[in-house]
Amino acid sequence: MTLHAPLSGRPVLVTGAAGFVGSHLCDLLLDSGHTVVAMDNFSTGDAQHLAHRDAHPRLSVWRHDVTDPMPAALQEVDRIYNLACPASPAYYQQHPVSTLLASTLGAWRLLELAQSSGARLLQASTSEVYGDPQVHPQPESYWGHVNPIGPRACYDEGKRSAEALCYSYARERGLQVRVARLFNSYGPRLRPGDGRVVSNFIVQALGGLPLTIYGDGRQTRSFCYVSDTAAGLAALMESDWEGPVNLGNPREHTVLELAAKVLEAVGSDSPLVYRELPTDDPSRRRPDIAMAQRVLRWQPRVTLEEGLRRTIEHFRDRVPCSPTAATTQSAAAPWSQAPGGLITSCPPSPMGRPAVTDAAIASAFTTVL
Numbered sequence: 416m417t418l419h420a421p422l423s424g425r426p427v428l429v430t431g432a433a434g435f436v437g438s439h440l441c442d443l444l445l446d447s448g449h450t451v452v453a454m455d456n457f458s459t460g461d462a463q464h465l466a467h468r469d470a471h472p473r474l475s476v477w478r479h480d481v482t483d484p485m486p487a488a489l490q491e492v493d494r495i496y497n498l499a500c501p502a503s504p505a506y507y508q509q510h511p512v513s514t515l516l517a518s519t520l521g522a523w524r525l526l527e528l529a530q531s532s533g534a535r536l537l538q539a540s541t542s543e544v545y546g547d548p549q550v551h552p553q554p555e556s557y558w559g560h561v562n563p564i565g566p567r568a569c570y571d572e573g574k575r576s577a578e579a580l581c582y583s584y585a586r587e588r589g590l591q592v593r594v595a596r597l598f599n600s601y602g603p604r605l606r607p608g609d610g611r612v613v614s615n616f617i618v619q620a621l622g623g624l625p626l627t628i629y630g631d632g633r634q635t636r637s638f639c640y641v642s643d644t645a646a647g648l649a650a651l652m653e654s655d656w657e658g659p660v661n662l663g664n665p666r667e668h669t670v671l672e673l674a675a676k677v678l679e680a681v682g683s684d685s686p687l688v689y690r691e692l693p694t695d696d697p698s699r700r701r702p703d704i705a706m707a708q709r710v711l712r713w714q715p716r717v718t719l720e721e722g723l724r725r726t727i728e729h730f731r732d733r734v735p736c737s738p739t740a741a742t743t744q745s746a747a748a749p750w751s752q753a754p755g756g757l758i759t760s761c762p763p764s765p766m767g768r769p770a771v772t773d774a775a776i777a778s779a780f781t782t783v784l
């Protein structure tokens with residue numbers, strides 16, 4: 416895999432830049448010499464994820480919602496990475512309308528920008544386009560098995576629409592588009608209250624709380640460390656390959672296996688508690704990455720054991736609850752989820768807090784446009 420240095424000197428736009436994957440992608444692009452415009456509406460993104468780059472001469476941070484008209488100054492960009500969309504099932508099921516609009520209206524606005532500026536656009540899509548797959552592992556040629564009206568539809572169908580929009584612009588108007596289908600990514604900067612399985616288990620294990628297993632825990636996922644995900648995105652953007660590409664780790668684990676690995680890595684003896692399986696929760700998921708290996712020369716490098724170790728280190732300072740405090744916590748801890756994947760409220764849940772204020776962003780950055 417080759418990381419490409421900037422050729423044009425024109426800026427790269429990253430939307431969803433203060434999010435989990437987006438902020439790691441910004442780091443990679445800055446370290447590769449790019450000038451980056453980092454856009455986020457800070458609904459689920461966190462200004463702190465970019466704060467370590469404050470005053471970087473090639474980074475500007477813009478608070479902007481992708482569903483709003485794009486600022487004229489963006490005509491300068493020549494690469495657009497569109498990562499703007501909530502990605503946690505717990506969060507997006509609470510906000511289905513804005514989730515769907517972020518993927519559809521947001522993708523449309525950015526494709527219009529790509530057309531007028533002559534930029535290439537990479538759409539961050541998802542393994543959720545395969546739904547609860549009936550083909551295993553999932554190659555890019557699989558059309559998927561998605562419930563179009565279920566609680567996950569806002570995310571799954573939003574991403575499928577965004578892919579369809581990308582290829583419609585490519586066919587009809589000759590745009591250069593790239594589509595990455597990301598399988599479960601994890602690592603530092605997952606939010607403790609995010610509700611996803613890796614962050615939930617780590618926070619629970621560190622806090623001495625029971626690990627919440629949804630269903631019987633025999634459903635599978637394949638977990639890709641975030642630096643591998645970001646590297647795959649950058650490689651795809653600069654490749655000549657125009658079809659969708661799976662980016663994920665082909666090692667498949669049951670949720671129970673993941674729980675055991677987290678408990679071992681944390682050194683915790685937290686028990687397991689079983690909760691109802693959320694509606695339409697996919698039973699198996701593993702990427703076929705032959706395409707990425709062939710056209711990008713990309714494959715994940717970080718093992719689950721090493722990735723969990725790094726992620727746990729990151730969380731140690733940030734969990735909202737010490738082991739002592741955990742003994743007084745009820746089941747409604749900030750990071751706990753009710754059956755069906757919805758977060759139960761328990762202030763100060765990161766999910767429940769208001770969108771970050773301008774003052775909070777200003778305190779994280781000296782330059783916010």
Ligand code: UDP
Pocket residue numbers: 503504505599610611612613615616627628629630632634636670692693696697752
């Ligand atoms: N899960 C779980 N306990 C949790 C959170 C999630 O057992 O505390 C399960 C969830 O039901 C799913 C898998 O872990 O089968 C991955 O869930 P996640 O929300 O991380 O992402 P998804 O792959 O469903 O988008």
